[in-house]
Amino acid sequence: MSSQPRRRRLEVEQIGDVTVVNFVDRKILDEQNIQIIGDQLFSLVDNDGLRKLLLNFGNVEYLSSAALGKLITLNKKLQAVGGRLVLCNIDPQIYEVFEITRLDKFFNIQKEEQAALQAF
Amino acid sequence: MPLTVADTMNYPRDVQPAVAANVTISSDPAEARRIQEEIERHLQARHVSEHDIFSIKLALEEALVNAIKHGNQMDRTKKVYISYQIFADRFDVQITDDGSGFDPNEVPDPTAFENLERPCGRGLMLMRHYMTEVVFNQRGNGVLMSKVFRRNDNGKK
Numbered sequence: 001m002s003s004q005p006r007r008r009r010l011e012v013e014q015i016g017d018v019t020v021v022n023f024v025d026r027k028i029l030d031e032q033n034i035q036i037i038g039d040q041l042f043s044l045v046d047n048d049g050l051r052k053l054l055l056n057f058g059n060v061e062y063l064s065s066a067a068l069g070k071l072i073t074l075n076k077k078l079q080a081v082g083g084r085l086v087l088c089n090i091d092p093q094i095y096e097v098f099e100i101t102r103l104d105k106f107f108n109i110q111k112e113e114q115a116a117l118q119a120f
Numbered sequence: 121m122p123l124t125v126a127d128t129m130n131y132p133r134d135v136q137p138a139v140a141a142n143v144t145i146s147s148d149p150a151e152a153r154r155i156q157e158e159i160e161r162h163l164q165a166r167h168v169s170e171h172d173i174f175s176i177k178l179a180l181e182e183a184l185v186n187a188i189k190h191g192n193q194m195d196r197t198k199k200v201y202i203s204y205q206i207f208a209d210r211f212d213v214q215i216t217d218d219g220s221g222f223d224p225n226e227v228p229d230p231t232a233f234e235n236l237e238r239p240c241g242r243g244l245m246l247m248r249h250y251m252t253e254v255v256f257n258q259r260g261n262g263v264l265m266s267k268v269f270r271r272n273d274n275g276k277k
Contacts, residue, residue, distance in 0.1 A: 029181055030149060030153065031149050031185065031189070032149070062174075062177070062178075064178065064181045064182060064185070064243070064246075065182055065185075065242040065243040065245075065246055066185065066243075068242060069242070072236065093171070093174050097178070097246065100245065100246060100249045101230060101231060101242050101245060101246070102231040102236075103236070106236055
């Protein structure tokens with residue numbers, strides 16, 4: 001556990017059997033911040049037992065490779081328990097980051113939240 | 121005498137930068153953040169396009185994380201040396217750490233399927249994509265990066 005007060009970095013909403021996650025932060029950069037966001041995402045799977053996660057990137061303007069690492073780990077965790085991860089609403093500049101690293105092929109990425117909800 | 125970006129890239133050496141700074145920070149992400157914000161403010165004040173600023177910020181983030189985390193192993197007594205210049209047409213930066221260096225050619229291809237889940241290499245790849253030039257020194261503890269600004273600032277691309 002971090003000694004820092006654990007601010008909530010995620011807004012979580014249940015739509016049917018899909019858990020929609022919005023990021024509070026506009027920039028997912030800071031090492032410590034990424035660690036906390038990663039822990040909170042993993043906790044949704046490990047502690048809350050959620051299996052269908054939809055990450056909405058609508059608020060996010062910025063993202064580094066360390067954050068991509070957390071998303072890959074999250075995907076792996078979900079796959080291991082028969083769950084699914086879908087990403088949506090990714091800003092074009094950030095989508096380019098996924099394309100360059102070829103993670104656009106690795107993740108299920110949808111444009112809009114509505115289409116993403118259908119993707120499960 | 122350390123190499124400057126202009127020496128390495130064959131850029132004209134007689135042009136004076138509009139902004140030039142040499143900063144030494146401890147291996148502290150908060151200090152790195154302060155420098156990144158300072159650079160961003162300079163770029164915005166000079167009306168550099170949003171996409172160029174996005175590119176530079178991302179490359180700086182990756183390079184500084186590499187220096188602090190991999191180079192200096194988060195050891196706060198070790199330093200990161202940052203030198204940057206902003207010209208009318210480009211941004212140059214040199215980032216050196218106190219670590220023992222690495223061989224950028226040994227970093228596995230992060231886009232290979234078997235490496236997709238490995239954390240390494242992706243930052244380096246983003247630096248190379250977003251900057252015009254990325255050159256490591258021989259020891260591998262220093263990187264020179266340069267971004268030539270897009271001429272047309274009124275369109276998206």
